[in-house]
Amino acid sequence: MNDVAKQREPLAPGAIAMAHATAALTEVVMRGCTADDALAQQSTPPAQRAAVRAILAGSLRWYLRLAPAIDSLQQKPGRKPQPQLHALLVVAAHQILYSRAAAESVVNIAVDAARVLQFDAAAGFVNAVLRRLVRDSDAIFAQVDRRPTAALAHPRWFLQSLEIAYGERAADIVTANNEPPPMTLRVDLSRGSRDAYLQELAAAGIGAASSFVPSAVVLLEPVGVDALPGFAEGRVSVQDAGAQVAALLLDAQPGERVLDACAAPGGKTGHILEHTPGLAAVVAADLSASRLARVATNLARLQRTATLVEADLAQDLSWWDGRPFDRILLDAPCSATGVIRRHPDIKLLRRAGDIEAFATLQLALLHNCISMLRPGGRLVYATCSVLPQENQGVIATLLARDWGALRSFKARELALPATVPRGDDGVQLLPRPRAAGLEAATDGFYYAVLGSGSQAGHAD
Numbered sequence: 001m002n003d004v005a006k007q008r009e010p011l012a013p014g015a016i017a018m019a020h021a022t023a024a025l026t027e028v029v030m031r032g033c034t035a036d037d038a039l040a041q042q043s044t045p046p047a048q049r050a051a052v053r054a055i056l057a058g059s060l061r062w063y064l065r066l067a068p069a070i071d072s073l074q075q076k077p078g079r080k081p082q083p084q085l086h087a088l089l090v091v092a093a094h095q096i097l098y099s100r101a102a103a104e105s106v107v108n109i110a111v112d113a114a115r116v117l118q119f120d121a122a123a124g125f126v127n128a129v130l131r132r133l134v135r136d137s138d139a140i141f142a143q144v145d146r147r148p149t150a151a152l153a154h155p156r157w158f159l160q161s162l163e164i165a166y167g168e169r170a171a172d173i174v175t176a177n178n179e180p181p182p183m184t185l186r187v188d189l190s191r192g193s194r195d196a197y198l199q200e201l202a203a204a205g206i207g208a209a210s211s212f213v214p215s216a217v218v219l220l221e222p223v224g225v226d227a228l229p230g231f232a233e234g235r236v237s238v239q240d241a242g243a244q245v246a247a248l249l250l251d252a253q254p255g256e257r258v259l260d261a262c263a264a265p266g267g268k269t270g271h272i273l274e275h276t277p278g279l280a281a282v283v284a285a286d287l288s289a290s291r292l293a294r295v296a297t298n299l300a301r302l303q304r305t306a307t308l309v310e311a312d313l314a315q316d317l318s319w320w321d322g323r324p325f326d327r328i329l330l331d332a333p334c335s336a337t338g339v340i341r342r343h344p345d346i347k348l349l350r351r352a353g354d355i356e357a358f359a360t361l362q363l364a365l366l367h368n369c370i371s372m373l374r375p376g377g378r379l380v381y382a383t384c385s386v387l388p389q390e391n392q393g394v395i396a397t398l399l400a401r402d403w404g405a406l407r408s409f410k411a412r413e414l415a416l417p418a419t420v421p422r423g424d425d426g427v428q429l430l431p432r433p434r435a436a437g438l439e440a441a442t443d444g445f446y447y448a449v450l451g452s453g454s455q456a457g458h459a460d
Contacts, residue, residue: 012105014051015112018095020044021055022088022117028060028345030083035060035345059087059094060344061178065153066093068144073129085119085126092130096137103134153178157352158337165388169430173386173444176431177340177347182441183222186215186239186267188274188302197236200229209438212419213248215271216241218438234302239267242338242429242442246329247271248416249380249427249447254278256326260306261313261369264291266298268331268382273304282306283325285313314364317372324374332362334383334390338444341431355389362394370406370450379450384443391446392425398450409449 020042027038035056044052059066070089071080080086092110096103107130114126133140145151148159152174162170185208187197194210194217201208206227207220218241225231225238246268252258256279260269263284273282284299284306286292292308299306311319335358340346366381373379383390395408408426421429427447432440 011116012109012112014101014105014109015116016045017048017051017055018088018091018109018113019116020048020052021059022084022091022113024052024056025059025063025087025091026084028348029063029087032349034349035343055091055095057180057344058098059091060348061341062094062098062153063090063344063348064155065141065144065150066090066097068147068150069093069133069140070129072140072144073132081122081125082119084117085114085122088113088117088119088126089129092126093133096130096134107131107134153347155347155350158347158350161352161387165386166430172433172436173431175433177344179341179434181240181341181443182434182438183219184211184239184241184441185217185219185228186237186244186271186274187217188235188237189215190274190277191235192230197230204229211241211439211441212417212421213241213244214417215274216244218441220438232301234304237267237270237298237302239271240339240342240443240445242445243267243384244271245416245420245427245429245445245447246331246380246382247275248420249414249449250275250327250329250378251415252276252279252327255280257281257323258283259325259328259369259372260284261328261330261365262286262332264288264295266295268329269295269306270298270302270304272329273299273302273306283309285309285311285319287312313368314361317368320372324377325372326374326377328369328373328377328379329382330365330369330379331382332365332390334358334362334385335387336384338384338386338429338431338446342443355387358385358390359394359397362390363398366394366398366450370452373452375452377451381446381448381450383446385446386428386430386444391428391448395426395448395450406450406452409451414449 024038024042027033027041028035039053067090070093088110092106095101095106107127110130111123111127114123149156154174162173187194198208198217206223208217211218228236230236250272252272254276258272258279260272263269264286269284284295289310292310295308309319335350335355336343336346369379385391399408429442429445431444432442
């Protein structure tokens, strides 16, 4: 359903937002589209969009716990209601359990949302199911939570992968994934200091803290970008602290040619330009024309320029003029398992079998990007994954092939702030729960620095 039916007023406040969130959730669950695409299909009134996005995100975050609870309340076990009606019950259950709204109010809103969605005949059913959920919540979830996939709201294959890779640290990753994401900013240090920007935020009544990355600021609570001092002028951008490590590792120098491969939506492109004034050229390449348009929009706000190239870098280098790049950032397509708290639909959309296909694509991209790198140049391989198969495993496979003098540099060899976590085989940042402190807030990112020749990868 691409739109929500219009209804005569009066409706309970929040019914329209719940109905739109329900329609979007149905698209994700039944058709496998992303949450962003599902939201784009809804003709949501502008005033309702933030609420719809928040409701959808929360419902997706806890779907694997909420759906079994709703299923257990069906009068005829094994028979789910119509998919959109089932989605409405999940959305309402999320609001009952995880929002600040009174349970009685949520039930009334859900009944009106059913009418908005043209389920008038099911209004009594929605009312009865949700009232039973409120009444018997403890007993229902005591049963549901016997399964780790429900209790932790993560698919089994991913929980197992985290346990194998990280042992006791897996619990922190899961906890972080089930929290709303922090809002982190990148300050353009070429136009002002972080301390000065923190003062601007304080003057605007916005609480914030410094991050482990020199250009990053973490807000105590999210705000609209229109409220951010200097956002319209491009002095500050929204970007996770972990994503800001990419430009530090690339360490481009004035006069160099830089390729940002798989560049959209352009956050890292902008940071590269901010980090190193006087670059000879920056090429931002991406497979998607529509996503490249976002790069252009973002660079325009930042008052920066780059050459934009639409190309499939895994297969097509016909656009390349043969002049080697000094630095290449390959922000490779991946499972995105490091950014689940920002994109909780990944829990439902990603499958264990997807990982091998991503690794194959990542190796193809690496092969072509390395062919464009000058001897002694530097390539930074990046993913927003926490799965070793896409990270250390891909680099190990690459190095095992006949690449001559190609090598991966140890993190200790790289010029990074002491506050940036690192390991012997690259930089693997892991999502941290809010309880760890805002200064440590990051999504999950992996970085490896590759170079050819004995001088490759060192600051020059």
